[in-house]
Amino acid sequence: MTQDEMKKASAIKALEFIEKDTVVGVGTGSTVNHFIDALATIKHDITGAVSSSEESTKRLKAHGIEVFDLNSIDTLDVYVDGADEITQHMSMIKGGGAALTREKIVAAVAKKFICIADDSKQVDILGQFPLPVEVIPMARSYVARELVKLGGDPVYRQGVVTDNGNVILDVHNLSITDPKKLETQINAIVGVVTNGLFAQRGANILVLGTKDGVQVIG
Numbered sequence: 001m002t003q004d005e006m007k008k009a010s011a012i013k014a015l016e017f018i019e020k021d022t023v024v025g026v027g028t029g030s031t032v033n034h035f036i037d038a039l040a041t042i043k044h045d046i047t048g049a050v051s052s053s054e055e056s057t058k059r060l061k062a063h064g065i066e067v068f069d070l071n072s073i074d075t076l077d078v079y080v081d082g083a084d085e086i087t088q089h090m091s092m093i094k095g096g097g098a099a100l101t102r103e104k105i106v107a108a109v110a111k112k113f114i115c116i117a118d119d120s121k122q123v124d125i126l127g128q129f130p131l132p133v134e135v136i137p138m139a140r141s142y143v144a145r146e147l148v149k150l151g152g153d154p155v156y157r158q159g160v161v162t163d164n165g166n167v168i169l170d171v172h173n174l175s176i177t178d179p180k181k182l183e184t185q186i187n188a189i190v191g192v193v194t195n196g197l198f199a200q201r202g203a204n205i206l207v208l209g210t211k212d213g214v215q216v217i218g
């Protein structure tokens with residue numbers, strides 16, 4: 001099985017968590033693209049979706065799935081999204097696709113976060129994948145200096161503007177032993193919109209594609 005086949009298998013398995021006549025929270029990325037395609041096969045059974053990015057909104061709409069504004073939704077049972085890294089404690093690094101802020105907002109509203117991923121995403125300690133931080137453009141250099149004080153090496157993601165009109169700093173060389181604490185510390189830097197640590201609100205269930213099949217953990 002290729003990595004993409006493992007992503008697809010995990011995405012299809014996640015359909016089992018979707019209840020009839022509900023609005024589904026949808027993340028962003030290549031694994032989620034498989035999920036959106038799978039969701040299209042049951043589109044007449046769901047009310048619609050709430051999306052975490054312009055990219056996912058476009059794909060959902062192309063399949064004829066109605067996309068609701070999050071402000072019009074009172075409750076969201078399930079949010080399905082991928083991850084760049086995930087630990088056994090269900091803490092994640094996300095934001096490889098620069099959609100971290102909207103992902104974090106939709107995840108905050110959802111009762112359950114279902115993480116779909118191939119097994120290359122499983123790690124013991126977060127930080128091998130550079131931590132994305134969404135920053136207000138005028139604060140970029142200041143935030144970068146503050147991130148250096150926290151022990152990281154921030155790199156400006158050239159040419160990327162987020163759906164919210166901001167920029168991304170990817171922070172290298174962090175060994176993240178206390179993800180909840182670091183999530184709070186980085187979010188406290190003025191000019192940071194949010195960072196890609198999903199530890200305070202981690203995943204509830206991991207649907208992991210492996211070469212031996214799909215495992216459901218949690």
Ligand code: 5RP
Pocket residue numbers: 027028029030031032081082083084093094095096097098099100103
């Ligand atoms: C986008 C994300 C994605 O979930 C993460 O980057 C994983 O992507 P992929 O499914 O393509 O491996 O956080 O901002």
